[in-house]
Amino acid sequence: MKISEVISAGQTAFTFEIFPPKKQSSIETIYQTLEGLHGLHPDFISVTYGAGGNAADTKTCDIAQIIREKYNTESAVHLTCLYNSKEDIDQIVLQLKERGIQNILALRGDRNPDIAPKEDFRYASELIAYLKSKGDFYIMGGCYPECHPQCPTLDEDIENLKRKVDAGTDRLLSQLFFDNDDFMRFLEKARRAGIDVPIEAGIMPVVNKAQIERMVTLCGASLPHKFVRMMAKYEQYPDALRDAGIAYAIDQIVDLVSQGVDGIHLYTMNNPYVARKITEAVQGIIRPV
Numbered sequence: 001m002k003i004s005e006v007i008s009a010g011q012t013a014f015t016f017e018i019f020p021p022k023k024q025s026s027i028e029t030i031y032q033t034l035e036g037l038h039g040l041h042p043d044f045i046s047v048t049y050g051a052g053g054n055a056a057d058t059k060t061c062d063i064a065q066i067i068r069e070k071y072n073t074e075s076a077v078h079l080t081c082l083y084n085s086k087e088d089i090d091q092i093v094l095q096l097k098e099r100g101i102q103n104i105l106a107l108r109g110d111r112n113p114d115i116a117p118k119e120d121f122r123y124a125s126e127l128i129a130y131l132k133s134k135g136d137f138y139i140m141g142g143c144y145p146e147c148h149p150q151c152p153t154l155d156e157d158i159e160n161l162k163r164k165v166d167a168g169t170d171r172l173l174s175q176l177f178f179d180n181d182d183f184m185r186f187l188e189k190a191r192r193a194g195i196d197v198p199i200e201a202g203i204m205p206v207v208n209k210a211q212i213e214r215m216v217t218l219c220g221a222s223l224p225h226k227f228v229r230m231m232a233k234y235e236q237y238p239d240a241l242r243d244a245g246i247a248y249a250i251d252q253i254v255d256l257v258s259q260g261v262d263g264i265h266l267y268t269m270n271n272p273y274v275a276r277k278i279t280e281a282v283q284g285i286i287r288p289v
Contacts, residue, residue, distance in 0.1 A: 001074055001102065002102045002103060002138040003043070003044055003074060003076065003103050003138045003140075003170075003171065004138055004170065006043050006044060006074045007043050007044075007198075007263070012257055012261070012262070012263055012264070012286050012287075013043045013198070013200055013262060013263025013264070013265075014042055014043055014263065014264050014266070014279075014282075014283075014286050014287075015042050015043050015044050015045070015046065015173075015200060015263060015264070015265045015266065016037065016040075016042040016044075016045045016046070016265075016266050016268050016275065017045070017046045017047075017048065017265060017266070017267050017268060018030070018033060018034075018037075018045060018046075018047055018048070018063075018268055018270055019047070019048040019270060020047065020048065020059045020060055020063055021059075027059070029270075030063055030270070031066075033268075033270045033272060034063075034066065034067065034070075034071060035272075036272025036273070036275075036276070037071075037268070037272050037275055037276075038071055040275060040276060040279045041073070042073065042266075042279075043074070043263075044073065044074040044075060044076055044103065045067050045073055045074075045075050045076070046075070046076040046077070046078060046103075046105050046140075046173070046265075047060050047063045047064045047067070047075060047076070047077055047078060048060070048078045049077065049078040049079055049080055049107075049109075058095060060077050060078065061077060061092070061095045061096060061099055061101065063075075064076070064077045064099070064101050065099040065100075065101065068099075068100070068101070074103065075101065075103065076101075076103035076104060076105050076138075076140065077096065077101060077103070077104055077105070078104075078105045078107060079092060079104050079105065079106055079107065079127070079131075080107045080108065080109025080110075081106070081107070081108060081109060081120075081121035081123075081124065081126070081127035082108050082109040082111065082117045082118070082121065082122075083109065083112070083115055083117055083118055084118060084120070084121070085118045085120045086120045086121075086130065088118075089120075089121075089127070089130060089131070089134075090134070093131070093134050093135060096135075096137075097135060102136065102137055102138055103137070103138045103140070104131060104137050104138070104139055104140065105140040105141070105142070105173065106124050106127045106128045106131060106139055106140070106141055106169075107124050107127075107141070107142050108121075108122075108123055108124045108127075110218070123160075123163075123164075124141055124142070124164055125160075125163045125164040125166075125167040126167075128141065128164060128167040128168050128169055129167040129168060131168075132167070132168040138170050138171070139168055139169055139170050140169065140170060140171045140172065140173055141161075141164045141165070141169040141171075141172050141173075142172070142173055142174070142175060143161055143172045143173070143174050143175065143186075143190070143199065144157060144174070144175045144186075144219070144220070145174050145175065145177045145182050145183045145185075145186040145187075145201075146175075146177060146182050146186070146220055146221055146222060147220065148160075148220070149218075149219065149220035154186065154189065155189070158186075158189050158190055158193050158195070159193070161190065161193075161195060162193050162194060162195055165195050165196075165197055169197060170197060171197055171198045171199075171200070172195075172197055172198070172199045172200065173199075173200045173202055173265045174186075174199060174200060174201050174202040174265065175202050175219045175221065176202045176203065176204040176215060176219060176221055176267060177201075177202065177221050177222075178221060178222070178223055178224055178227045178248075178252075179222065179224045179227075180252055180255050180256055180259075182222070183201050183256070183261075184259060187199060187261075198262035198263060199261075199262050199263075200261070200262055200263035200264060200265040201252075201256050201261050201263070201264055201265065202265045202267060203249050203252055203253060203256075203264055203265070203266055203267065204249075204267040204269070205245045205246055205248070205249040205266075205267075205269075205271075205274050205278060206230075206231070206241060206242070206244070206245025206246075206248065206249075207242060207245065207269055207271060207274065208238065208241065208242075209231050209235045209241065211269070212231070227248065230244050230245075230248060242274065245274075246274055246277050246278060246281075249266075249278055250278055250281045250282060253278070253282045253285070253286075254282065254285055257282070257285055257286055264282075264286065266278060266279075
């Protein structure tokens, strides 16, 4: 089923992201994560796809199929293009069709200095256009509220984002951010540029300081003073930092929903405890009765 059939027009979406277990970890770990998330009822769960992955690795597709068939929740697969040829993408598309998966988050993918990129796709917009020619898929794309780290300005980044939408993107999921004003400024610029597809706000709860610092380095998100003070106060107390991070994420979500955002995309980091605490706190706000 396509996500457009799950999320009604005007409905505030609430969605999750999970990632497959690392190569050295047992596949059983993802089953434990999914069991922990069971009953939270996100609109869909997206499953990441590692940079430099290969078409022969079916782990992402397998997990997405389990989410649909065992947990009765719609799923989406991440698909990167920098290290995939057209033949690789064709093979993955075949896997998706065989599993009945119609939703794709199409990304360029992070560069891996140890792997030479292939030359068929340079940008996500090229992958999106190619996927649109290969089947009846619901295609999502990524966006950066504070500008892609490799783009000189936010205005130029939004021009690139418009090309991605014009290529056939149906929905956008934002990279993480910690200052809602940054997201709302980005959203205003995107709408002025003619980008009219739904844009979900990406929220990552703090789990530990090292993890957040690593993710911020990768995606270029800034840390507001309020957030830095929180980490400084609780960094020596793991449980307190976790609980403070949950509270911070809840505060972000409440504010964003009150401003009418299209949806919240929660980076669960495969942590059911954190995802459950946040979901229980905000579900009545996202779906008021």
